[in-house]
Amino acid sequence: MGKLLNKGLLLIMALGVMVFVSQCKPDDKTDPVWPGDDAYTLTLPLGFFTPPSNPNNPLTVNGVLLGRMLFYDSALSGNNTQACASCHKQEHSFTDAPNKFSKGIDGMEGDKNSMAIINMAWNKDFFWDARRNSLEAQALDPVRNPIEMHESWVNAVAKIQAKTQYPPMFKKAFGTDKVDSLLVARALSQFMRSIVATGSKFQKGFPGLAGLTNDEKAGHKIFMSPDKGDCFHCHPTSGLLMTDNFVDNPVQRLHNNGLDWEPPMGVLTGHARVSGNVNDNGKFKAPTLLNVELTAPYMHDGRFATLEEVVEFYNSGVKMSPTLDVNMNIKADSGPRRFENGIRKLDLTELEKKQLVAFLKTLTDLSVTTNPAYAKP
Structure with missing residues (x-):
């Protein structure tokens, strides 16, 4: 899940809005860089170069925390039984080991082995076939995938909005208490970028x-x-x-x-x-x-x-x-x-x-x- 040049990131976000407008209409216009939060700093040993920051989605303390909550929340799935963590288990370096393929909420298997979610902050492409070039774009796909979480973003956003703990967390992370799919994707991306493997x-x-x-x-x-x-x-x-x-x-x-x-x-x-x-x-x-x-x-x-x-x-x-x-x-x-x-x-x-x-x-x-x-x- 990685970073691009500023123009590329802006283009991705713009395309994301157009692609998902039918499912997720833009909320009140807030600055993409919310100044009311504290920066989240990755602790890296010598030898690691600092990953370029995403100007539209910098790592923040509250953004990472919100993303972590959402990563483990099964409300993003159609029948409320599957979270991102269901196929990306921490004990297996955020893969679905030992399973060859992961099963979605309807019991159907995908056709790709679950990839490890570590050091995503440095990655350039996402998914095995490199069909997405930002973590934010990647994070939108599993929810609406009929084999995986099989939910519409309209329903997923409504369920997250209805949970009392979330609106204040979105307010702290992004300056608005109104949930939308792009903010969910940004929060998930921040959490995934925070997962680093540096101690082998x-x-x-x-x-x-x-x-x-x-x-x-x-x-x-x-x-x-x-x-x-x-x-x-x-x-x-x-x-x-x-x-x-x-x-x-x-x-x-x-x-x-x-x-x-x-x-x-x-x-x-x-x-x-x-x-x-x-x-x-x-x-x-x-x-x-x-x-x-x-x-x-x-x-x-x-x-x-x-x-x-x-x-x-x-x-x-x-x-x-x-x-x-x-x-x-x-x-x-x-x-x-x-x-x-x-x-x-x-x-x-x-x-x-x-x-x-x-x-x-x-x-x-x-x-x-x-x-x-x-x-x-």
Whole structure:
């Protein structure tokens, strides 16, 4: 869920108003930056760059608190049984682990694995297929999704407005006690931006490898080697975010990582379903690897149950296709990779695979799962 340039944010908010005007008419005109609240400051260790602020929705103490309340409130769903937290559980780094897919209020399953809600303040795109480019725009979708919360914003807003605790909280956060969908989305976005993972073993030792075992260090070397794991192109370690999908990355970084062959003619997959461009077939957002140990199953469709299965896929299962990411096909320093019958072969040894998994587990920050600031109020 991330930030854009000021003009982009203003455009998104303007489009959001137009798109949802049929369900949510604008309320009294209030300044988008409410001066009556105190700023909420993220506490970040060395190595983390400060995320750019959203001028239309800066983090505030009361905004984050309101968003936290709403995140855990099932009144946003059609039958009042499902909240955002139902599919994004704190104990699993705000995913729906161990479920492959999440069920909505009508018992129907979605077709994408629930993504972790951590370090969203830095993200550039949202959802696996990158169909939204702001947290505010993303936050509007699940409520009205017929498979997920299956509610209209008209009804959801009315239910929130009717709860006596909310109008004063909206007044403190945004300067108005009248609830609307855009303010709900702004509050939810503030809470999601406040959830940060900065205390993993690897992050604490960065830029060195202090505290890592020999096997973990060896796994890091494999992770960073263009001739071995070559994981760092999509999951760079330099910014400690473990994803290349961050706001200061000038290029939209979406990847076809070789999960599937080229789809049949006329079938669009991944970001191509958003862009309509066949050159985007199979391309998805690279999720953060922080807390990956806690978020099985893996990939956009939850097809791999363990980290060992993920590593083996990259070792011996990547499929050639026209949109396969160039880094999956070409070694940065020594030409094409080895393929057999269209399947890439990295030839990692059993020890190297175990070492790579050991390194991935150094990216776990358990404080996210226990921090009371992120828990149900």
